Amino acid sequence: MTTRRAVLAGAAALALLPGRDRAEGATVRTALDAVEAKLGDPQQALALLDRIDPRGLTVSQQLDLGTARAGLRADLAIMAARPLTPALLLRRKVGDGIDPAAATRRLETERRRCAARADRLFARLGVRGTDTGARFSALWHDPRYQFADSAAALADMNQWLARFRAALPTLIGQVPLYCLNVRASAPTSADLASGHLGYRTLPTPTTAGGYVPDFARLADRPSFSLPSVVAHELLPGHMIQMPLEAAADPHPLRLRYTPGFGEGWGIYAERLVADAGFYALNPAAELGYLHWRLFRIGRALLDLAIHGDGLSLTQARARLVAWHGEPAYFAPFDADLARIQKDPMTRAAEMLSALSIEDGALGRTGQRLARYHHMLLANGRMRSDELVRRAAALT
Template identity: 35%
Template sequence: MLDRREFLLSSAASALLPAAARAAGDADGRLNSLFDALFQAELRRNPEMATQLGLDKGANYDLKSRLRDESLGAVATHKAETLADLKQLKAIDRGALGPAARVNYDTVLYQLEARAAVQRFDFGGSSYGPSPYVISQQSGAYQSVPEFLDTKHAIVQQSDAEAYLNRISGLALELDKETDRLRHDSGEGIVPPDFILDLTLAQMQALDIPGEQSVIATSIARRAKAAGLGDAYGHNAARLFDQRVRPALQRQMTAVKTLRTKARHDAGIGHLKQGPEFYAAALKSTTTTSLSPDDIHKLGLDQATEIGARIDELLKAQGLTQGTLAQRIKGLYADPASFFPNTDEGKALAIAYCNGRLDAIRPKLPTLFKRLPPYKFEVRRVPPQTEAGAASAFSQGPALDGSRPGLVYINLRDTAEWPKWSLPSVTFHEGLPGHQLEGGLALSNTDLPMIRKASGFSGYAEGWALYAEQLADEIGMYADDPLGRIGYLRFQLFRAGRCVVDTGLHHLGWSREQAIQYFVDLEADAPGFAAREVERYCVNPGQACSYKLGHTVWTQQRAKAQAALGPRYDIKNFHEAGLGCGRVPLEVLEGVIGDWIGRTKAA
């Protein structure tokens, strides 16, 4: 708090500023005040996010006992709140803002407008992005909350354990609310494909077990005992699961089974009510570009051809000259030494190997970056109870205060899908210098308002992570690992294929089987791996395209900077410009890099 003398001095100093500068400062202040209010409101709507960030403390401690309300009434309220937020933001004069504040303004405006565009549809939920389905193998409280409670809800003191029990009771309520929404959407003709419902039911059945065996109960039992709180919390959690959660889960399973009787096999959403319109909104939201499905499909085909040619040369260098590209890649799978055993012990070795790759790249990062995030990061296995429907790999950020590390999850349902030479690239993508570095820098950036730290854009983040795979190659992580370089380029080819498959499913009407076969023929994906990926795209339309589109923008901007700056180009400064602004839409990123190039040339 300023004392009177400090206030007078600061007032006198501001009076000496040019009027334009004072106006910008006032506008910046109004914008930041609005951002603070919007962020606090978002925390109140999303208690899980508060816990994820480590902000369920102090005035927000009550959030630690709650879960996000996903009822039909809450969905309607959120729609109205988005429109109100947009109105408040647009009331601020963008032209009066300073340069950094304009980037913040443009970013939040894009985010709110994209959210409003998706909320116009009277159906759907969310997973890795907008989803037409409330419940699927990758969406719904039944699968997200148990993992959240196990890995995100800290238990240090008695009140934490009590809050955990409250969330168990809350899960039962949320299951019933989502079941109501499932029925509502099915009444509008929004029914997931039959194979998606089969996956969903399989995961639900795996969770339909006695409370004492549920991860919800075993997690609190283990951690409460370690905190010196005794055994009672584990018993109470098991009782709550049996009495409240399990009956609600069974009611939801009954609703899903009923829905299964009317489900079609169509994989894409083109046949659904407003399906093409939903796909267009989801594409724009996740890729943050205005490219059409046809443009994206062509980009994927073109880049697949270029990347395939690079892999062809590397395969020839390994003496693999006969057969199609996919057949030769498949030949690499013939060596048993390339695989970890498909046992718990073998999977533990695979995770240890991935953590070793993180350790190996850490010392090289200062050659690329001016700043590194202050957090810890580690690789873990996807929990067995959700690996059947989970993505092949994914990343979760650390707590804001570093109390929980950033986590990289690898789906090791079958280690035959993960030859050793494919693991480094996914580790660099999800970990360092990929998602965990980019996200960690955003979280620790003191120049960003919290609403910017806590939000993200798939095109920016996934594009960066794919570019991070390229950086790992450029700094020599495959210098003595030629198969690892093939694995890296194969994943680049895979991301190009995603553009083809996602638009094929949702725009061109491809079947699930056609999409799976495309991946098998393109780069020898194991059918099980390809199936999980395709099934993911079925419930997350558009998001799969964000990887290669984002990577294309990042590499184009780097090439643009190199050409414009010549000897004055410095990769650390380029990365600082692109990462220092935080997560932004790709269209905003292009403007940020352009401004940086202009300032560098003028300096």
């Protein structure tokens, strides 16, 4: 959680800032390292970074520098704020110029759109209920969508992965071949003994990568819920974005001030697959995608409502039950709401980052869309306002 105290912490380390001559001769990375070590005084940290001329820097260095400057300016505003508001936290975690009220309206519009689409699909399948959440619950417990065992679930994930992998040139554009060297894998005996499940291993030019799903409660993972997991965790999701970001090596300050981008890309990847028509003949799989999307939209809406409007956790829980019925596998309602209460605007940042990426893709097809994806991925994450500026400059 970002608080005024957290921003102020560490001011005593200010004496370690390099002097003017040393700062002017330092590399961008060295200067950013120095700033990272003493975030307690954003004003002096900004003064240090303002001495760096961005001309001649690589794109990744420009993003490091610009993101650090924007984040530090947000920290300055947070230090002066009485009280600390959602708008300030969104400025810090997503980008400049975000109005929480407008964001709430946008999210609610998208929630209604997804719910209406889900209800049409439920009607096609003959699934009834008092609201969208009740219909999802009915589908969740339909034995037709249960796996016999975890091996069957894993095989199903890898079948979907093969389909998405084959379509990547159209979905994303060209990506390094090593990003394709991934699969969903069974846990090792050590994983099972330690309970270490639901984790990723990133591919490199010399090693394979993948995702080890958590099937400890297999009944809670109906078959229709897994295609979007594949899109999010594997391809075209994190197994492209995260290895390329690792290669770009963004400074930790860029990661600090863009926490929602990585998850935003995963959410975008889910929609990219759905919009491409992969579920056109499989309404249950499309419902699985819509459940994941409603889960993430709901998180964002409640993050804004709890911290901006004083919505109680009891009221928030009732909305989740009505909106999507069943919790995401890793996020039981009560535990997830407790996290949202403790860490304001993190879940909103994730979904708003996804919407920012989706907005930039609107109207782009073919090579124009591929160039947009390259801009997003080649040099690591960026803030939403930076994304808008760079997207507008693309041909």
